[in-house]
Amino acid sequence: MSAMTEVSSLTGRLLVAAPALSDPDFDRAVVLLLDHDEEGSLGVVLNRPTPVGVGDVLASWAGLAGEPDVVFQGGPVSLDSALGVAVLPGGGGPSPGSRSRAGDPVGWRRVHGAIGLVDLDTPPELLAPALGALRIFAGYAGWAPGQLEAELTAGAWYVIESEPGDISSPRPENLWRAVLRRQRGELAMIATYPDDPSLN
Template sequence: MDDSLKGKLLLASPALQDPNFARTVVLIAEHNEDGAMGLVLNRPATTTVAESAPELEELVEAEEPIYIGGPVQPSAVIVLAAFEEPAAAGLLVRDDVGFLSAEADFATSRDATRQLRVFAGHAGWGPGQLDEELEREDWIVEPPLPQELFSEDAEELWGDVLTRKGGAFALVARMPLDPSVN
């Protein structure tokens, strides 16, 4: 598959009606003929990693929220990391960013990474499903900037990336959730 979106961001278009994905930014981790998998980057939960996945508490700062990675397998935990040594990743998504291996030693993982973020669940598409959604223009595709993958202000990421993209996308970024109240 030559047109894989692996490593790219998908930004939900305003036309996307699925409440699981309204105004989301998804990092595509895998995209091939079998389907696609990604993580919603801009949905921090109200619970912390310590509360939700205490076994991972030593990997992140105190009070770091767990992020809602998507509606698929919401009880599964995925750790996205920027690695000092990319070969240490269980799966690389792009450059030096990928997933911590399930077999990773947490004590050494903190030293082998620059940034870590813990997600509950992921986004998933069956064969051809994401391609159909792209044809319907449900998603806007954009390559990420490195700082966007671990944004300090995740809830503003959708608008920030659209604004960076410019033109009509910058206008979309400023649209209210319900345009009828404008």
């Protein structure tokens, strides 16, 4: 039995950077895992808005992007590629083990619950009536097989259940603290961790 069949997939969950995580690409990062299996892991950082407007790079999608309507830096890999992630209102989770459902709109692929990937080659007008919050990401975060598991064992990340509102947070700069604050016990306390511990 492989390790991945013993451990449930983390697809659709959040990786919240521990304060001690020293990689500048992931300092205080909140990562939505879009794929996690024996071939590795892929996700997007939800709290790294850039100054670039969605309309400047994907004008046809600008009207569907939530506030702030900017491109987010999804991670350090393939910064020249764009990923769309959107919530389908009322699009609750499929049955266990299923990644899609009859009635899902063309151009939207369910990742977890109401969260899915948008095919940015689809004409936006086909998806507009169905989609809720949409975020556009430049690049993504990726892990080779076993790499994320090693980082989790080392305590670099907290694994937390995602909520559809995490994707469309109007104040992404506060997302790290907000996600931790809604947890119980020790994790809620970590939300108060100072940006610079030396000043404490």
